[in-house]
Amino acid sequence: MSLNLHNAEGASAPIIQLRSQSLAAASSEPSMQIIRRNGKVSPFDSAKIVVAMTKAFLAVEGTSAVASRRVHESVEQLTSEVVTALMRRAGEGRTFHIEDVQDQVELALMRSEHHKVARAYVLYREERSRQRAEEAAAEAKTAAVPELHVTLADGSRVGLDTKRLALIIGEACAGLDGVSAAPVLAETTRNLYDGISQDELALASIMAARTLVEQEPNYAYVSARLLLDKLRGEVLSHVHGIPTSASQADMATRYAEYFPAYVKVGIAAELLDPELFRFDLARIAAALKPERDLNFQFLGLQTLYDRYFLHEHGKRIELPQAFFMRVAMGLAIREIDREVKAIEFYDLLSSFDFMASTPTLFNSGTLRPQLSSCFLTTVSDDLDGIFKSIKDNALLAKYSGGLGNDWTPVRGLGAHIKGTNGESQGIIPFLKVANDTAIAVNQGGKRKGAVCAYLETWHVDIEEFLDLRKNTGDDRRRTHDMNTANWVPDLFMQRVDADGEWTLFSPDETPDLHDLYGEAFKAAYEAYEAKAKAGGLRVFKTVRATDLWRRMLTMLFETGHPWITFKDPCNLRSPQRHMGVIHSSNLCTEITLNTSADEVAVCNLGSINMLAHVGANGLDQAKLKRTVKTAVRMLDNVIDINFYTIPEARRSNMRHRPVGLGLMGFQEALQVQRIPIASDAAVTFADVSMEAISYHAIEASSDLAAERGRYPSFEGSLWSKGILPLDSIQFVAESRGGWDADRSSTLDWDRLRKKVTSSGMRNSNVMAIAPTATISNICGVSQSIEPNYQNLFVKSNMSGDFTVVNDFLVRDLKARGLWDEVMVSDLKYFDGSVGQIDRVPDDLKALYATAFEIDSAWLIEAAARRQKWIDQSQSLNLYIANPSGKKLDTLYRLAWRRGLKTTYYLRSRSATHVEKSTLKGTDGKLNAVSASTAVSHAPIMIPAAAAPDLDGIKACRIDDPECEACQ
Incomplete structure (x- = not known):
């Protein structure tokens, strides 16, 4: 049975898990059979009675009631009574009709004086008996509303085309398992009103499908296809200069005629490289595969809509296959047989077999093809070098580059400045300037400028460097937006293992340490330690290696920074050892390349x-x-x-x-x-x-x-x-x-x-x-190489909030008859984990274990x-x-x-969680369409997006929309 009931607050709670051996025995009784309404016969299973009763209690008494021991015992006792009554009535080999079972559930609820729950159950049975007829009538009901009008962009009004609305929703659902056009159409119709705008009309159907994603992941494809319809209207109208629309079926022929027009419009708007027009556009357009538009899930297409598709005066000019072909043409622009290579590159991108990085997708085929992802720099130890590096950061970030800065050469706090006969303030004030520069250069609003500062563990400013991301202390010595990373030599880790001393130096007095690694670094470092003890160095400090290590880990946990990266494996295994030294990694710690002043x-x-x-x-x-x-x-x-x-x-x-x-x-x-x-x-x-x-x-x-x-x-x-x-x-x-x-x-x-x-x-x-x-x-x-964060959660990024369901898990649960509304409720309650849900088999618990499990x-x-x-x-x-x-x-x-070269974020889980209300209708903002809508928004369950807070200690948030490293 599938009972679709909610309490007054819209809250859900986990199924009450029964472990009664007697119930388990009853459910497995081979002679007990159930005749369903469609005439099919299946084995009797008492667990389904548990599910049905639990849903009835959920509908009436809510989460707090279900969480109580009293209700737990009530459901267990009531189920036992129902099973006993059925077996007593059955006799050996008796086959029941499903109505017999439901009658006994109803009687048990009434006899136990759970009258409100019984009433909810009775109403459910009545509602369910009418459901098929109502669904069959949904389309006719929609068509029978001739009074509704749509307000066009110019203010004029036209009658709502209900046939096209039904066509587009039906087309969006075609070929997808587990989805139906009827509920999407019904929910869309419910949110329409006379005079609705075109954008609001598009939003109504998209949101209607999104509310169903938690019940069936394939509705994410339905939502994407409905957004695609809006996109087609926007793009084709702008490119061709007249209001127009097209179904997905129409695009089988219209893509080829649209593509050359798109290239012309893009070049005229100074968005595309004029060289693209010199391609054989007819050949290129003929290679486009419109059917691949259907491969997007909603999150993917919405992301492209918001941040990647080229637009003129706020109107998109790119459809998905044109976007992929534009990127491919840009990458093939210097090939000899460039049409062949462009089509080869397009096939790889549009099939999702391979995807180029974000800067390449942003800028390929444009007038400023800055396609590279990462830039690594070394900052020189003088004002000209420092501020040149900050200027370079701005220029590199302007076109979407992520930055890694090596700050180790800059002298530390208290070091002598020969030109002024003064003392250095160290690297911290300059890092503050670099931090603010990254924020100021936001890549045209596409994403914030992002930079990571690296410092080697022997630098005398390392202790202040560790504190840069703290929320307390002098804000002038904090960089709240800059990522930071430790560049750790093997010798330090060996000293930690040995519980030895560690000496901090200023690089103006130990300049060669920056360029040394392995045995050469060890020899030089120990020589400087001896020199410091002999009084030959002006600025140094001796600490216990394990104390510094503990502080590094403490700050990593408390602030998410600095990350831990290892200097020696990066350099010892570098293919380019003969050409220089790797002084840092990049913004996301995967790049290890040489840097120098030039x-x-x-x-x-x-x-x-x-x-x-x-x-x-x-x-x-x-x-x-x-x-x-x-x-x-x-x-x-x-x-x-x-x-x-x-x-x-x-x-x-x-x-x-x-x-x-x-x-x-x-x-x-x-x-x-x-x-x-x-x-x-x-x-x-x-x-x-x-x-x-x-x-x-x-x-x-x-x-x-x-x-x-x-x-x-x-x-x-x-x-x-x-x-x-x-x-x-x-x-x-x-x-x-x-x-x-x-x-x-x-x-x-x-x-x-x-x-x-x-x-x-x-x-x-x-x-x-x-x-x-x-x-x-x-x-x-x-x-990347990440484990599943959760199997059901709300993902936040710059495009909004999106319900994410592990469709592999859903597929497996369906195959075993376990996917229902109660399972959804359990997944919410247990923060996307199946590990604590008793009825999930152990093999699935292992296969779908989440990151924190x-x-x-x-x-x-x-x-x-x-x-x-x-x-x-x-x-x-x-x-x-x-x-x-x-x-x-x-x-x-x-x-x-184990010889890893780098690590990245340390993720910690929240100690407290946001209220786990239903996800229906809660998917946050939708940037593609107007925010004003008739669709209501309920509270969102967001364990994935919430900032982890363990006794007031903050760690990095998962997919933080403000954290460029996560984008």
Whole structure:
């Protein structure tokens, strides 16, 4: 039975879980059968009586009543009475009609004097008996409202076209399992009024479908398709200059005629590069695949609408397939057979097999094609250098670049300033300026400027650096919007292990430490310690290493910063050791490239959708190879096409040509294979899948080298010596005096070594796993290498609030007859976790365990297996439900010991939660349409978006719309 009842407050609560052995025995009685209304016979199951009664209590008495022991016992007792009465009436082998069961439930409620609950149950039965007739009449009822009119943009009024409304909703539901046009149409009609605007009319149907997402995830596709109808009207009307609309079926022919007109309008509006008009537009337009518009979920399409589609005077001019083709044409603009390559690139993007990074999607094919994702700089120790770096930050951020600044060379507090014979104020005041600059340059409102400051652990300002994100203290020495990260040498971690002393220096007195790592750093550092003890240094401070380590972890927990990244593995395993030193990572800790006074490191990113490359039997190696080959070519093209805002970035990028191929949808790839993320099998899959990506990416870059030439600084690199990422593990092992790292492999790496040494490499670096927070939304998969945050939650980003349901879980629960309104209620109550829901089988609990239910050590083990194949790094978030100093210490020491190069956010769970009311009608703002609407908004259950607050201590919020690192 499916009882659709809510209490007066709209609240829901978990099903009362019965463990009675007698009920379990009764439910499994083989001789008991139920005849359903459609004539089918199924086994008797007393658990369904529990569900029905619980819903009745929910409808009348609400969450607090259900939570009480009294109601728990009542439901258990009543169910027992119903089962006993049925068995007494049955006799051996008796088959019941479903009405018999419901009669007994009704009688039991009345006899126990639960009159209000009984009344609700009776009303439900009556309502349910009329439901089919009402649904069948819904369309006719809608058509029979001739009095309604729609107000057009010019103020004129036309009659509501009910047939088209029904057509569009029906078309949106076509081909999707578990959805029906009737409830969407009925809810849409309920919110219409005479004189409704076009935008409000579009919103009414979109919101109607969104209210059903928590019950059936496929309604996310319905909502997207309804938004798509609004988008088609907006785009086609603007591009063609006359009010027009089109159904999805119409677009099979209209896309081809629209595309050349779109290119003309875009060029005339100075939004598109005129060179696009020189493509064979007829050939290009013929390659568009309108049916792929149907592959979007609502969150993905809304994100594109708000932030990616080109617009003129607030009116969008791009439809989804035109958007992907514009990006593809921009990336193919210098190819010899550019139509062929543009179509190849388009197929990869529009299929969601691979997605380019946000700056590439924003700017490809435009007049300012700044396509690179990440920029890394080193700040010089003088005023000219400091303020040049801040200016460079502004120029780089203007066109969507994320920044990583190495501040270690800047002298510390109290250091001597020769020019004024004064003392330095250290790096903190300058970081405040850099913080405010990042906020001022917001990329045209698309996203805030974002920067991460890095400081090495021996810098004398490190203790103040740790406090930058605190909410207390002198606000002039705080950077509330800047990300920060520790750049930690191995020697410090070894001192922590040994509970030894650690000495802090000012870099003007120890300038070579900045450029040293491994054994050379250790020797120089110990020499400076001796010099300081002998009185040869002016500014230094000695602390206990474990005390500083504890403070680093405390600040990481309290403020979410600074992140922990490791200097030595980054440098020891760098293919470009011969060309310089890696002084920091980037905004999201996955890029590890050299920087210097005359070189700003640049990286160009894109990510493979792992869900699209696996099946029940594992990786599709052939498809993965094809995807990687095309993706690496696209990323390499970025380097030559790119619009560089500062010469140091161009110089570096053209000289070394690094790219960063990553992945997303790792969690879904596991679930397709029925692999729990907290398992040895998941660690093995992380290893095998990353090995395949690495192998194919290195081979693709080597093939490009044979076609286009090696990158200029190739000679002397590890590549040139036949040393691949797997082989560079040895350097860390030697530096640490031994290191037990997994070095197993499955592919023919000897063949590839020979190929690389003979043909060379087109790119100095080829792999990096970025967070993919936004592009994964576009593709409708989980972020990067992340575990599921929750199985049901409200996701917040710059486009609003969105109900997210794990459709894999829903599919499995449906297959086992467990997906119903009570399960939705339970998921809300338990914050998206199935772990505490008794009726969910153990295998599903393991498969769908959420981020805070698993030990993050599993994430580190999987990351360590990936790291052996990656020439850069990976954005690795760690989750801890109940933080303690000991747990954090164990976790981050494990990350270091396993040879990880970097870690990213530490996620902590909220100790208190927002009221868990129904999600129906609560999906927050909808930027695509007018905010004024007849649709009501109820309170939102937002455990995912709420800022974790543990005894007043703040940690990073999940998908914080104000946190650029999460976007």
